[in-house]
Amino acid sequence: MPTAHGNTADGNTADGFTGYGFTAYGGPETQRFLELPMPVPGPDELLVEVYAAGVNPVDWKVRAGLHRAFLHLDLPAVLGREAAGVVVGVGPGVDGFAVGDPVFGTSARGCGGYARFALLTASQTAHKPAAVSWTDAAVLPVAAGTAHDGLAQLAPGPGETLLILGIGGGVGAAAAQLARAAGVDVAGTAATAKREFVESLGATPVAYDGADLDEQLRTALPKGADTVFDLVGGDALRTVSSVLPPGGRILTVADPETAARFGARPLSRQSSTETLAELARRVAEGRLDPQVRDVFRFEDAGAALRAVESGHPWGKIALDMHVNH
Template identity: 75%
Template sequence: MPEAYGFTGYGGPETQRFLALPKPVPGPGELLVEVYAAGVNPVDWKVRAGMHRAFLHLDLPAVLGREVAGVVEQLGEGVGEFEVGDPVFGSSARGCGGYARFALLTARQTALKPAALSFTDAAALPVAVGTAYDAVGQLGLLADETLLILGIGGGVGVAAAQIAREAGVSVIGTASAAKREFVESLGATAIAYDRDDFDEQLEKVLPTGVDAVLDLVGADALDGVSALISPECRMLTVAAPETAARFGARSLSRQNSTKTLTELARRVEDGRLDPHVRGVFPFEEAAAALREVESGHPWGKVVLEMRRG
């Protein structure tokens, strides 16, 4: 039975494989959890590709994955807010390690999982939904303002749309034409980026521009909507720093606290937020799950399931 899935060298998918590694040992401020589910995110393949090497130093081979839901197996020194046997969800310690039977979490970025919240939904919250929550907050959106989400169909965009709509914000999102009904089910207006009349759609839906832009695509996505961007427009982006600077946009940043995770779980419990986990892959199909995300066209959130809770 495979214990972990990761990569042996920086590069493409050919470096990925199942790994036989010893059970991790929690350090100060860490939890060891038996993993029930792990979220799959674009950042995972970017780590494998070496795009984060400047600030994330890993010993290879390394295990992929930044968000986990599971049951506490062991407590590290100084961890007093959790007990062995607690169901929890949170962010992988040391930057990765979630695609595994056992993983380390950082206690201050971990929360108790409510009984009504499934492990697969919980595993979608720390990175994707947490990023959306922080982004909407950082944009300072007010009721009746307009938010344009570039790449609304993925895990972050789906959550950001719901959070913004709850605050009374009008949400417009770019996605493939195939996702139109899905985007509209979120209470957002869809603009198909893969149609020849993309510019005409933008002008029709947003004749006076937008108050804020959340760019989850990066690359040259902001260039494609530059006509809508006024000096007063607030922008957050995943694009490279030079692109962000050219548009006066800020890079996405995370708070990623226990308080935030607890609030997100509460919203899922009471029905205000749906992480839209639409792709659940068994652990043995980790390569296929990551390939789905790396393709850039997932519907909602993709999660690996290690065991059923």
């Protein structure tokens, strides 16, 4: 059974390792560095020495217990849904990976990326190209993976207009670039301070924190939008109905309840090795920038999650464990 101790991030033995997690469902006060026994990879699992990990809103939502209905965890549990590192163990029956391979992928068993060692789901893990940094690779599965799946399900065509609600974060920044690469016109809502950032993604910025959003949308999109990718929900989602013509498509990852009132669909995640490999190829070739804007040391994992939990990060935030090697 893992044990919780104070707030240090050192301590790595052959039998155990340090992770950063939470001891009970609740607020940030439940977060701790933990000493854990080294896990044994099972079927469809890889044990990885973590070099970098992605930090996502889902991490604090898991800690807060918002996913308890469908994600069973034995507490204490390590935070983090994704990581990049070097394979040190291969589960029974897993093909295509060997000890020593640089990889990145989705945390197995629902969490565990903020740690010196982590289990990844092999069927949701890909080899890391040498040209892709550890931090860029680590943040691809959740944000760029969600962007990829969302665009596949919304299917905006070349010349159509896609409106992204919440374009300034990890999913939005990736979705904007993937859509632009497919010839889609992109607009996105973001704080006024992110105007240049949004433009650098090839998208038209729509400020949500100034004048009335409805008015801003009508001005920026006089012909409306063909599709909406919602990463915010609530009032923002209610407002977009004014720029969506009959037959316009909405997909949400943030607010299925509100979205259902507009006939909008929730996202269905389809993570796979093939998708991750394709995303990494785009990064290696300079066709996709995961927009890692802030990198924290493992020791500062709590601050990294706090930055995401604030609700207004720029692009992606990552943990870099490699700096300690």
